[in-house]
Amino acid sequence: MKKVSLFPLLLVSFAQFLTMLIWFNYSAILPLVKEEWGLTSGQSGVILSSFQFGYVISVFLFGYLSDRINPRYIFIFSALIAGTSGLLFGLIAKGFWSGLIFRIIAGIGLGGIYVPGLKFLSGLYAPETRGKTFGIYVGALVVGSGSSLLFAAPIISMYGWREVVIATSTAAYLAAIIMVLYKVNPKMPSTPPIMSYKLFKSLFANKKLVAMNLAYAGHMWELYAFWGWVGPFMVYTSIKHGFSFDEAQQIGNLWAGIFIVIGALGTWYGGELSDKIGRVKALKPLLLIGLFCSLIFGWISSIPFFLVIVIGIIYGITVVGDSPIYSVAISELSDENTLGLALGLQQVLGYSITIISPSVFGFTLSIIPDETLGWGIAFAILALGSLASLLVLPKNYPFISPVQKRLIKN
Structure with missing residues (x-):
């Protein structure tokens, strides 16, 4: 494959970054919305999970279509859906049901961003560089997701929570404009797949593919509940350390945003490491550290604040560091003509789990009257995913990375 510059990767990653600001803009304002709308923790968790529900509805379809239609067009269309729904949430949402509907539609929109973007990049970059390539791309997702928490604090202090949603949702329109103007198109499959039972059977018959998808589902159980609830947890922790509610809202979201954004270092390192030592060998230490962090994080709200920050940073890096490795493995284990479909299937399996875990987290907080105990158990439940x-x-996973294959050949 002809060597391609980093420019397409950086441009598509930036466009994805802009759309992903929508993902956790609700988490950034959750304590304020919960109080204003009179929501329970369980209802708050359902709205949080509803976004993933919308994502699951669309991601498989968009993945399949990206094998048949230029993924750049799908990206543009989806960014417009997500941006519009986000704007409507910020402008007219009044309570549980309206918030739920707009978040579902926003999730449907973002379902057409990640997989078509991966498909786009897979058509431009050689397999032996995909660990690094996907690591950067997933890093943009991580930074975009976490940045809404970072932007929330100053916007809330100057304006209010609605302006947070409006500002972060508007960025999706800029992403659409970027992809409209950037007219480089990847190589498309010569024989696009036709949806059939035989096609699905071939994907499920691949045992390595199934194993990676199941591992990805466990990873997603932990990751998205952590991302969705770390903001409220840090607000709670800040209050326990003597800050007022308004101060805690800003400080908690700031540090939660940092925990998420710094995870981009993990995706870059995880992807790069997997190119060198193999996919599974790179996965195991990241999963083990993430498991340990899940077991202890909810119990540490009363320890010195700087230690909470240190552990939160480690948690944030390792909980997402394995993300690109699963996508790279799927891209290598799948036929080129069905890659979009395979990635879409992976996303459906993974994000179906994320519909459940944030809600389980929220209901755990609702049914346990002692807050400290509730947070501790809720985070500990996330460790089941890594396990x-x-x-x-x-x-003895019979898988050798492209870099290792090249070294053996030489």
Whole structure:
């Protein structure tokens, strides 16, 4: 494959960054919306999970279409859907049901961003560089997701929570404009797949592919509940350390945003490491550290604040560091003509889990009257995801990275 400059990767990653500002803009304002609308923790968790529900509805379809239609067009269309729904949430949402509907539609829109973007990049970059390439691309997702929490603090202090949603949603329109103006198109499959039972059977018959998808589902159980609830947890922790509610809202979201954004270092390192030592060998230490962090994080709200920050940074890096490795593995284990479909299937399996875990987290907080105990148990439940991922990865996984293959050949 002809060597391609980093420019397409950086441009598409930036466009994705802009759209992903929508993902956790609700988490950034959750304590304020919960108070204003009179929501329970369980209802707050349902709205949080509804976004993932919308994502799951669309991601498989958009993944399949990206094997048949230029993924750049899908990206543009989806960014417009997500941006418009986000704007409507900020302008007219009044309570549980309107918030729920707009978040579902926003999720449907973002379902057409990540997989078509991966498909776009897979058509431009050689397999032996995909660990690094996907690591950067996933890093943009991480930074975009977390940045809404970072932007929330100053915007809330100057204006209010609605302006947070409006500002972060408007960025999706800029992403659409970028992809309209950037007219480089990737190579499309010579024989686009036709949806059929045989096609699905071939994907599920691939045992390595199934194992990676199951591991990805465990990873997503942990990751998105952490991302969705770390903001409210840091607000709670800040209050326990003597800050007023308004101060805690700003400080908690600031540090939660940093925990998420700094995860981009993990995706870059995880992807790069997997190019060098193999996919599964790179996955295991990241999963183990993430598991340990999930077990302890909810119990540490009363320890010195700087230690909470240190542990939160480690958690933020490792909980997402394995994300690009799963996508790279799917891209290598799948046929080129069905890559979009395979990635879409992976996303459906993973994000179906994320519909459940944030809600389980919220309901755990609702049913346990002691807040400290509730946070501790809720985060500990997330460790089940990492544990499941470790268990489904075979001990002697017969997989060699492209870089290793090249070294062996030479």
